[in-house]
Amino acid sequence: MVEIIDGLLTPLTYAFIQRGLLAALMVGVLCSVIGCYIVLRSMAFLGDAMAHAVLPGVAIAYLLGRNLTLGALAAALVVALGVGLFSRRGAIKEDTAIGVLFAAALSIGVVLISSIRTYAVDLSHILFGNVLGVSSLDLWLTAGLGAVILISILVFYRPFLVISFDPVLATTLRMRVGFFNNLLLVLLALTIVISMQTVGVGLVAAMLVTPAATAFLLVRRLPIMMALAGLIGGFSSLIGFFASYHLNVASGAAIVLTATLLFLLAFLFAPQRGLVWDLSRRDSA
Amino acid sequence: MEQLISVYGFNKRMNSSNVSAAGPQTLPNEPARLEIENVRVSYNGQLALDDLTFQVAHGAHLAVVGPNAAGKTTLFKALVGLVQLKTGQIQIHGQPLGHHQDCVAYVQQREEVDWRFPVTVQDVVMMGRFGRQGWLRRPSKADREVVANSLEQLGIADLASRPIGELSGGQQQRAFLARALAQEPHILLMDEPFTGVDFTTQEATLELLEHLQTQQVTAMVSTHDLTLASERFEQVLLLNKHMIAYGPPEEVFTAPNLSQAFGSQVLFLDGVAVVDQCCPPEDEIR
Numbered sequence: 382m383v384e385i386i387d388g389l390l391t392p393l394t395y396a397f398i399q400r401g402l403l404a405a406l407m408v409g410v411l412c413s414v415i416g417c418y419i420v421l422r423s424m425a426f427l428g429d430a431m432a433h434a435v436l437p438g439v440a441i442a443y444l445l446g447r448n449l450t451l452g453a454l455a456a457a458l459v460v461a462l463g464v465g466l467f468s469r470r471g472a473i474k475e476d477t478a479i480g481v482l483f484a485a486a487l488s489i490g491v492v493l494i495s496s497i498r499t500y501a502v503d504l505s506h507i508l509f510g511n512v513l514g515v516s517s518l519d520l521w522l523t524a525g526l527g528a529v530i531l532i533s534i535l536v537f538y539r540p541f542l543v544i545s546f547d548p549v550l551a552t553t554l555r556m557r558v559g560f561f562n563n564l565l566l567v568l569l570a571l572t573i574v575i576s577m578q579t580v581g582v583g584l585v586a587a588m589l590v591t592p593a594a595t596a597f598l599l600v601r602r603l604p605i606m607m608a609l610a611g612l613i614g615g616f617s618s619l620i621g622f623f624a625s626y627h628l629n630v631a632s633g634a635a636i637v638l639t640a641t642l643l644f645l646l647a648f649l650f651a652p653q654r655g656l657v658w659d660l661s662r663r664d665s666a
Numbered sequence: 667m668e669q670l671i672s673v674y675g676f677n678k679r680m681n682s683s684n685v686s687a688a689g690p691q692t693l694p695n696e697p698a699r700l701e702i703e704n705v706r707v708s709y710n711g712q713l714a715l716d717d718l719t720f721q722v723a724h725g726a727h728l729a730v731v732g733p734n735a736a737g738k739t740t741l742f743k744a745l746v747g748l749v750q751l752k753t754g755q756i757q758i759h760g761q762p763l764g765h766h767q768d769c770v771a772y773v774q775q776r777e778e779v780d781w782r783f784p785v786t787v788q789d790v791v792m793m794g795r796f797g798r799q800g801w802l803r804r805p806s807k808a809d810r811e812v813v814a815n816s817l818e819q820l821g822i823a824d825l826a827s828r829p830i831g832e833l834s835g836g837q838q839q840r841a842f843l844a845r846a847l848a849q850e851p852h853i854l855l856m857d858e859p860f861t862g863v864d865f866t867t868q869e870a871t872l873e874l875l876e877h878l879q880t881q882q883v884t885a886m887v888s889t890h891d892l893t894l895a896s897e898r899f900e901q902v903l904l905l906n907k908h909m910i911a912y913g914p915p916e917e918v919f920t921a922p923n924l925s926q927a928f929g930s931q932v933l934f935l936d937g938v939a940v941v942d943q944c945c946p947p948e949d950e951i952r
Contacts, residue, residue, distance in 0.1 A: 554797035
């Protein structure tokens with residue numbers, strides 16, 4: 382038994398693996414906590430679009446010789462604000478606006494990256510993450526931005542709660558609905574950029590949605606849902622990370638699949654909302 | 667009751683500034699507190715409200731009656747600043763809209779709320795206090811008392827810690843009324859509070875309105891129910907994009923007025939007007 386645990390933990394003797402695990406844990410918790418708002422506000426599609434917009438952002442920043450992280454952040458925000466602009470006039474619905482911009486951003490990214498031959502290797506790292514390539518600077522950046530995001534969610538808990546549950550009330554209470562909507566989008570963009578290296582832009586939407594959806598099935602109050610989602614996200618990162626090392630598969634995918642497994646368990650067995658609960662109640666009725 | 671009266675500090679101010687400390691019975695002599703002037707609202711080029719002008723006296727209770735898509739919801743949304751006016755202006759207590767937004771409570775239609783959201787009844791009612799608290803301050807003892815009183819008054823104190831989604835439709839509506847009460851509004855707007863609710867909730871809503879009238883809170887309530895409007899409200903506004911009639915129910919609910927508002931939906935059987943709500947032509951524009 383001791384040998385098995387030793388064997389499992391062996392990779393932790395390497396510093397780059399320790400860094401990878403820490404980054405994966407932070408991203409797992411962060412995505413899942415902010416993901417509660419994504420799930421409750423039905424913003425999953427927008428999150429996905431913002432994540433894919435990171436691709437052209439990174440490519441343009443690379444071409445201009447600028448910081449890749451800043452390029453990614455700027456691109457995610459441009460898409461978020463663009464969606465707001467396109468749908469605000471009421472001519473088209475929001476999900477249509479997202480669909481248009483999402484595909485456009487991804488295409489620009491692919492065009493740019495395929496034209497930069499030297500950079501093509503790193504495309505898969507952006508799409509699926511490269512958790513073992515996390516530098517200590519990356520780690521500090523993740524920790525710093527992660528703290529900013531979590532503290533913002535805590536401090537602005539009430540306005541975020543009200544604009545999410547009842548924007549009409551928020552307006553009548555003279556809350557600055559537009560400002561807080563945009564702030565939430567900025568926090569979401571930051572989260573996506575941080576997650577880029579760990580789970581990759583192709584899978585970050587899953588980390589934003591899956592653990593939060595699992596928590597939603599299990600509890601009935603927002604603060605508890607956030608705490609539980611963070612726990613589930615962190616746990617998925619931990620399990621997924623070790624699974625990816627020992628099975629030699631992509632870390633982002635392993636983390637997302639772990640989270641998906643937990644979701645399926647909750648979907649089946651959650652008290653009152655689970656499938657099994659439904660069936661057993663039908664039988665006894 | 668005493669506790670609730672004491673929290674409406676606004677009334678004391680009103681009484682001291684008014685020449686006559688008149689009760690709600692002498693309303694017509696009071697200065698108008700809610701003024702709607704030449705208000706037009708349009709959606710995608712279609713007029714939803716057409717040149718609406720009327721005043722609601724301070725403390726008056728008004729039923730807003732009209733067919734679907736008559737602009738009842740639009741009127742309420744205009745009153746809380748949720749839709750832009752194409753022309754005209756709205757004044758509350760003599761001030762343009764925006765100065766007094768926190769004194770208007772709006773209870774929207776049940777369908778507009780996501781009932782699966784993970785909040786308890788208590789959480790929902792406490793939201794009514796957020797406008798007064800700022801972002802960071804914890805709820806004060808006074809806030810908690812107002813919330814507890816509001817829950818008590820709507821008869822849902824025992825449901826306080828239940829998730830909002832586990833309540834019946836009527837209980838959910840009462841939770842939202844409790845929240846409106848916790849906002850300590852000067853003006854209360856209720857959009858179709860009697861549609862699809864049980865008798866208990868209907869009576870609780872009417873009782874709340876009566877109680878608020880003693881507090882001189884102005885109320886506007888939209889409803890399909892002509893009988894209820896004529897029996898329980900002293901003033902009725904008949905609306906179909908433009909104002910058709912406004913006044914006491916016996917003057918407003920005449921055959922020509924009702925035909926003008928409801929068109930072919932209204933039938934006259936032995937001198938009694940019956941409105942066919944079974945097949946409304948289209949959904950009300952939101």
